[in-house]
Amino acid sequence: MPNSKLLVPLPYNEPILSYKIGSREKKLIKEKIAEMKSNKIEIPLIIGGKEVKTGNMGKCIIPHEHSHLLGTYHKVGPKEVQMAIDAALEARKSWASMPWEERVAIFRRVAELLATKYRFILNAATMLNQSKTVFQAEIDSACELIDFFRFNTYFAMKIYERQPNSSPGIWNVLEHRPLEGFIFAVTPFNFTSIAGNLPTAPVIMGNVSLWKPASSAVYSAYYLMLLFKEAGVPDGVINFIPGSGASVGTPVLQSPDLAGIHFTGSTPTFHTMWKTVGNNIDKYKTYPRIVGETGGKDFIFVHSSADVDVVKVAIVRGAFEYQGQKCSAASRAYIPESIWTKLKDKLLITIKELKMGTVEDFTNFTNAIIDKNAFDSIVSYIEYAKKSSDAEIVIGGNYDDSVGYYIEPTVILTTDPKFKTMEEEIFGPVITIYIYKDNDYEKTLHICDETSPYALTGSIFANDRKYIVKAKEILTNAAGNFYVNDKPTGAVVGQQPFGGARASGTNDKAGDMINLLRWISPRTIKETFNPPIDYKYPFMEEK
Amino acid sequence: MDISKDMWMEELLEKFPEAQDFLSRNDIICVQCGEAVWGSLENILKAKDYSDKEIDSLIKEINEHLKDKKTGGIKCLIRSY
Numbered sequence: 037m038p039n040s041k042l043l044v045p046l047p048y049n050e051p052i053l054s055y056k057i058g059s060r061e062k063k064l065i066k067e068k069i070a071e072m073k074s075n076k077i078e079i080p081l082i083i084g085g086k087e088v089k090t091g092n093m094g095k096c097i098i099p100h101e102h103s104h105l106l107g108t109y110h111k112v113g114p115k116e117v118q119m120a121i122d123a124a125l126e127a128r129k130s131w132a133s134m135p136w137e138e139r140v141a142i143f144r145r146v147a148e149l150l151a152t153k154y155r156f157i158l159n160a161a162t163m164l165n166q167s168k169t170v171f172q173a174e175i176d177s178a179c180e181l182i183d184f185f186r187f188n189t190y191f192a193m194k195i196y197e198r199q200p201n202s203s204p205g206i207w208n209v210l211e212h213r214p215l216e217g218f219i220f221a222v223t224p225f226n227f228t229s230i231a232g233n234l235p236t237a238p239v240i241m242g243n244v245s246l247w248k249p250a251s252s253a254v255y256s257a258y259y260l261m262l263l264f265k266e267a268g269v270p271d272g273v274i275n276f277i278p279g280s281g282a283s284v285g286t287p288v289l290q291s292p293d294l295a296g297i298h299f300t301g302s303t304p305t306f307h308t309m310w311k312t313v314g315n316n317i318d319k320y321k322t323y324p325r326i327v328g329e330t331g332g333k334d335f336i337f338v339h340s341s342a343d344v345d346v347v348k349v350a351i352v353r354g355a356f357e358y359q360g361q362k363c364s365a366a367s368r369a370y371i372p373e374s375i376w377t378k379l380k381d382k383l384l385i386t387i388k389e390l391k392m393g394t395v396e397d398f399t400n401f402t403n404a405i406i407d408k409n410a411f412d413s414i415v416s417y418i419e420y421a422k423k424s425s426d427a428e429i430v431i432g433g434n435y436d437d438s439v440g441y442y443i444e445p446t447v448i449l450t451t452d453p454k455f456k457t458m459e460e461e462i463f464g465p466v467i468t469i470y471i472y473k474d475n476d477y478e479k480t481l482h483i484c485d486e487t488s489p490y491a492l493t494g495s496i497f498a499n500d501r502k503y504i505v506k507a508k509e510i511l512t513n514a515a516g517n518f519y520v521n522d523k524p525t526g527a528v529v530g531q532q533p534f535g536g537a538r539a540s541g542t543n544d545k546a547g548d549m550i551n552l553l554r555w556i557s558p559r560t561i562k563e564t565f566n567p568p569i570d571y572k573y574p575f576m577e578e579k
Numbered sequence: 580m581d582i583s584k585d586m587w588m589e590e591l592l593e594k595f596p597e598a599q600d601f602l603s604r605n606d607i608i609c610v611q612c613g614e615a616v617w618g619s620l621e622n623i624l625k626a627k628d629y630s631d632k633e634i635d636s637l638i639k640e641i642n643e644h645l646k647d648k649k650t651g652g653i654k655c656l657i658r659s660y
Contacts, residue, residue: 225613250614251589281617282587302611307626308618331612361613406613409592409599413610416603463613 042137044193045144047186049528050151050179055170055398061156062398065170068160069396072106073098079109079258081116081278084123085271088116094278096255099167100394100404100440106165109254112279117246117287120275124218124244125293127272132214132242136196140189143240146267147185150178154263158256162228163395165255167403167440170395172358175526177228177256183529184233184547188240191549195241195556205566211559214242216322217295219555220288222309223257224300225250225406226361232260233546234298235274238555243295246275246288250301252407254278285309290316296325296555300363300546303330303461303490303539325554329363329534329541331461332492334515334524335484336369337507339498340474344375346521347497348382354495354523355467356390356445359402361410364493364517364525364534367467368458370484372474380430387431387445394440405441405464414443414464417457421468426452430469453483461490477503481510492536493517493524516543581642584621584634591620601641 053061079096080087089110096106112120131139150158158177162168168176200208221235235247249257261276277284288294289312297313299306306328313324336354338347354366371379393400405411415435421427432446448457448468457468472480484494494515496507504520511518516536517527527534529547537543544551582595592599592615599609607623608616616623624634 252613280587280589281615282589285617301614302608302616304608304611304616304618304623304626305614308616308622363612408596409610409615410613412596412599413603416600460608461611463611 042193044137044140044190047183047190047530049530050182050186052179053174055174062170064156065159065163066396068156069163072157072160073104073164076105077107077255077258079107079254079278081110081112081120082261082276083116083120083272084126084275085265088119090116094251094254096165097407098164098440099406100442102408102437102440106255109258109278111283112248112277113283114287117277117284120246120277121218121288121291121293123272124246124275127270128214128218128244131239131244131270131273134242136192136242139240139242140192142268143185143189143236146236146263146269147182149263149267150182150185154259157259158228158263161256161259166225166228166253166406167395168358169400169403170398173228180227180229180529181232184229185236187530187547188233188237188552191552192240194549195552200560205564207563207565209561209563211561212241212556213559214238215295215325215555215557217293217320217324218291219243219245219296219298220294221245221247221298222285222301223247223249223253225253226358226363227300228253228256228260230300230546231257234300236264237546237551238296238298239269239273241552241555243555244273245298246277248284249276249278251278251280281305285312289313290319292319292321294320294324295322297327299326299328299330301328301330306330306541322557327542327544327551327554329536329544329546330539331490332363332365332536332540333368333459333461333488333490334364334366334493336366336495336497336524337481337484337511338369338371338375339477339496339500339503339507340372340374341500341503342375342497342521343499344379344382347371347379348386350495350497350523351383351467352386352390352445354525356387356402356465357525359405359443360465360467361406361463362525363540364527365463366495366524367462368487369467369469370480371469371471372477373471374474376471383447384431387447390445392442392444402445402465403440405443407441408437410463411435411437411441411443414462414466417460417462417464417466418443418446421448421450421457424455426450426455427457427468432465453480454487459488478506478510481507485511485514489539490536491515491538492540493519495519495522495524497521513537516540582620582638582645584624584638585619587615587617587619588623589615589617595645598641598645601644605637
């Protein structure tokens with residue numbers, strides 16, 4: 037629309053449906069779960085808007101009932117990766133030059149379709165394929181993802197608004213160009229919202245993307261692709277290429293047209309990608325932007341002035357919701373000696389109440405671990421703790437993968453603040469507690485700061501303000517998302533921009549303008565209205 | 580088929596899931612954030628400062644361990660803790 041200066045509607049956070057007893061949403065989600073569970077689907081690659089089948093198949097399973105197949109998916113090979121690159125670059129020609137407000141309109145439509153028609157499809161897919169309770173699915177695949185689309189489109193306008201000053205007689209303009217090439221989006225299993233955000237945030241800014249979803253979450257990712265298509269995202273703008281890291285990552289990272297990486301996943305994988313980019317740096321047409329949110333060893337730090345019941349709830353929700361499979365999940369806690377006994381008693385009572393089982397039983401608080409490999413990895417940490425003289429299992433520690441990949445919410449108590457499970461990311465329902473002497477508050481804050489290479493999220497619990505101030509000071513660089521008297525999980529788009537530094541990533545704050553700025557390459561244009569016609573400057577005159 | 584140093588972790592775990600316990604006991608991270616880490620076994624070991632000789636030795640050891648049918652493989656070791 038050339039003769040209007042448009043204002044994108046103000047974004048707002050999508051309200052969370054309660055799924056309380058007798059509600060419409062509870063009825064609809066149960067119907068959708070039953071429907072999707074009873075159908076098996078075949079998932080193709082989607083390249084240039086076309087379905088592509090390779091015959092090299094992977095499985096989409098239900099983690100809490102792993103013998104049940106939701107569907108199969110075709111895995112990409114090197115030939116299809118090149119097809120996807122070609123399709124993306126072709127689509128870029130029209131997408132990059134499309135008026136920004138048209139791109140915004142498409143993604144506002146994505147948001148509204150997700151809030152309505154696709155809400156229960158995506159929530160049911162996430163519950164089944166990623167083993168989430170209805171509440172965890174609702175705050176993820178519905179609310180957070182809707183928020184990403186609403187806020188990112190608004191922030192895009194705010195970025196485009198930003199223009200330089202101009203002296204008299206000239207007009208300076210910043211043109212916020214998309215990057216020259218394609219973006220490689222590699223998404224994790226644990227949040228459908230992140231899966232949806234990583235390929236689309238750059239796209240909103242005029243880029244095109246290749247999207248490799250996590251192999252354990254291809255099912256819900258496929259439904260996102262259907263949503264994008266229905267909302268009007270043009271063919272080739274987002275290319276869906278599930279497959280192994282080796283078959284996708286190797287050819288993509290060697291492409292001269294790689295313009296950026298948008299990644300959420302593990303620190304070692306991010307290191308591998310970054311090193312590969314470094315090794316290939318002579319090949320690229322432009323320096324690829326590398327944006328990654330990786331691991332965490334997120335902490336709860338408690339002062340003796342804290343409210344014990346508040347701490348208890350924060351530990352239970354922060355460590356065990358979604359089986360601890362959140363980058364932000366609390367996985368280590370520092371508790372003062374004076375309140376430990378009281379806290380322990382309350383924790384044990386509450387954790388014993390927690391029900392674990394299928395997502396169809398809405399009374400469950402936790403469900404299953406995503407797959408066998410993750411299950412075995414978490415179990416190895418629990419067994420390590422069981423065998424160690426520096427640790428004991430306070431509660432939990434049992435596991436069973438006969439039907440689903442179930443691991444009990446587990447609390448480890450250690451006498452060593454540098455114990456393995458205090459340092460390493462476990463990504464499961466396991467929290468390790470270290471008891472410190474009340475007088476060692478500051479000393480223990482320093483230990484917390486220095487124990488892990490990560491710096492994603494962390495919480496301080498205290499009622500005496502001066503101890504909160506001290507914790508904020510000592511832990512300045514220990515977390516990119518820092519919480520006071522709240523659990524370290526549950527960041528909301530537009531309210532708590534998410535991301536951490538150190539080994540936790542590039543801290544480019546998903547769902548914020550900071551992130552979108554990584555996907556543009558500004559061109560400065562200076563226009564002079566009355567250009568000089570004489571090369572001489574006034575200082576050159578002597579007579 | 581044996582494990583080789585150019586095998587990516589994802590493929591390794593798909594074909595030899597029981598190798599994870601062996602590797603994690605040697606402080607080699609196979610799975611993080613719920614997914615197999617990217618890269619060949621050789622690259623992953625080199626990032627942990629393994630020399631070429633140590634890499635060859637470790638891989639030989641894993642393969643011998645996996646062939647030990649009497650113990651039923653490492654998977655059974657996990658169960659018997």
